[in-house]
Amino acid sequence: MINLTLEELLQVTEGYLYNGEMRELSIDYVSIDSRTIKENSIFIALRGDNFNGNLFWKDAINKGAKVIILDEKPYIEGESLQEIIIIVKDTKKALLDLAKYYRKKLEIKVVGVTGSTGKTSTKDLIAAALSDRYKVYKTKGNYNNDIGMPLSILNIHDDVEVAVLEMGMNHAQEIHRLADIARPDVGVITNIGITHIENLKTQENIFKAKMEIADFFQNSNVLIINGDDEYLRKVENKNYKVLKTGIEEKNHIIAGDIVSLENGMRFTFKVNNQNKELFLPLLGVHSIYNCLLAIGVGVTLGATLEEIEKGIENLEATAMRLEIFKKGDITVINDCYNASPTSMKAAIDVLSKKTGKKKIAVLGYMAELGDYTESAHIEIGAYAKGRDIDMLLTLKNVGELYCRGYGNRVKVFDSADELISELNEIAASGDVILIKASRSQHFEEITKGFLNY
Template sequence: MNLGLEEILKALNGKVVVKGREDFKVVSTDTRKIEVGSLFIALKGNNFNGNLFIKEAVEKGATICIVDEIHFQSAEITDSTIIKVDNTTEALKDLAEFYRKKLKIKVVGVTGSTGKTSTKDLIAAALSTKYKVFKTKGNFNNEIGLPLMVFQLDETYDVAVLEMGMSDFNEIHNLSKIARPDIAVITNIGISHIENLKTRDNILKAKMEITDFLKEKSPLILSGNDDKLVTVENSNFNVIKVGLDNKDYCIDNIKFLENETQFNTIIDGEKVKFTIPLLGKHNVYNTLLALCVGRNLGVSVTEMQQGMANLEATSMRLDIMKKDKYTIINDCYNSSPASVKAAIEVQKNLSSKRKVAILGTMKELGLESKSAHFEVGKFAKDNDVDLLLLTGEFTEEARLGYGEKNAYIYTSVSELINDLDNKIKIGDSILVKASRSMKFEQIIESLDKK
């Protein structure tokens, strides 16, 4: 990384308390993963305090440590520099912001209630033939994760596609301040996190914080399929709404095949065909966002068609696993009303004898929780789900929406797993969908062994 000690002190308003080596290659916040030549930032949380592990960090090869508490003797520190700051969490963000400003690369910021990760993957694919692209890894999309992604950038990259998540006001603002996006993308405005934000209008307001550090006339790319985003008008930016009829980036002639989706769209007034190795209409809308980003960065239609063939999708997100006895749809990473419905629609287009949905709790819906789970149960029934297996909270509401016949409630994931042999049949397609915290990958592992 191209950062000197004086720049670090300037960015953090820090003070050197122990003088030693100044060179470093990577930034780390976890002593378990420290490499030789690391800059270690000692974060604090409710159940941990990185300041207590400075001696261990130095022994493992940290050449610079940033602390906000002193729990060591200077004599214990050999050949490493220790910098004292007021708050290490703020220091992490401030240093990432300072480093981002030094980088001469384009940044695409992506947010939305659902579809952020898929859209990030699709944007990276659309750009991949023309540019060297970095994209957010896993779920490193919050005020700790995003700075760590920024620290992985260097001048060898042309474009960074950075995902931004939130659960309340001001969080996207802080992420945008660090990332300084050149292009902003919003996928949709759902009811995820409505427990904190109360209304979808407030969710829209929070998502629009992605523009707080967007330069004037920069592209703000929105899904025209969303009733809230379609109302956005802002003369400060180049607002582009994709998916609207009879305009560039509209949708025409969708075909859902066994392992891919084909569709036509209009780009620069010309009708073109795209094939993506993903299923579901929601992924077509996400692809339109990616294509719009590509054209704004000068990628040709042919280059984007080639790039889509190189799509690297994040695991556990609508991963379709063909087995000898049945088909598993692994979507265990996140769960919301929109994403559950999208997954059920994908399952509906798969060929199978029966369609089984194993669903867990959709989190952070507040007062909307009961109605949302009822609605998802009803949607499953209306879209040809033959068997519904439920565990977690609000299962009774989901069963009422579906109807009591062929809907079963379990008190735990392990109880559900133990009953799979009694419920699953050869030839079934099985959708496994829940928020990550419910650990539904245990169900995937059990099904994978059968």
């Protein structure tokens, strides 16, 4: 149950009661989408460029919403409604103010996770590392922006002990605003890449934007970072503690003895003069970096190494992150959740180390790279060639760029359907296929199409 009263709703949102009577509330869920409303919900009607949530207040009531927050007065003449309708000046501001207020009421620890790549995987690993000791809530999917993260906070029930919140950004000051709402006790930064460089122009600016997660930190806060990262390695203790993780010896938590297996990674890690071996059910050295950050959070919040190990071995990962599927004796690595040069290289490394006959990369467009778009795609083509990837398939929007890096053996297709058909023809028993692109390219449909062909 979400612990809010009607009086609090009216005060925090600066709204007034348009319909209904003052009474006790029993709220189980908060949503901005009338299609996802459940019984005993609050529906907050947001506006977008192509929609107006105020038009769907009746749909929300029909689904079971008990409280409706609008910034337009609805026409209800002649209707007998028991539901509470609150009118505010700006529903998005009401959402943000309500989330910030509710966060202050929650007597929990909050972990904020940001970085150029690996945020979602790291979030999943942190939640797993803490799961054997605490009741943990984590951001669902990629609810990591200035709408999704406040919604995540408002759906934290009062039995939760630790919340792990993902924080995304496209511009400077966005992480600052999210941190102001979430007030994380522990901050985590995975790395500093060139994702979103289209808006922020330089990696230095990206670094500064990611560091905004610590803008409200005090002596009791801890920032956990990838100490092997070119930019993050220079961060030192300020008015808060900095904990560095990585493979290099200078870090506080260090991984070694790394072995790649068919179903994951095995390694040892050292923390506080203790050594422990761990099996990680994820592929790639980049996954170890993410796991070390999760171990750092676990140790910081008082979990034992045995509890951390048990939780990670029972990891529940977000879909489309290096998922392994089988089509007969063909292995398919589905990594279509998102893509950047860093994550592309990591996925290609996973493919190159897999045991198989032909190694086939199906690669798509990497978004939000701005002036780096051309050079980044050429670089990834060359990287795939250097890792002895046997075939590279792509679509025409980036075909010419991949050819300049990989060579003229790149197969370029006008449509996803044509690519799926050709992939079905050339893939044979024992082959390994990687499918990866930015989320906006919907390459998961290529994975589904090939598996079901």
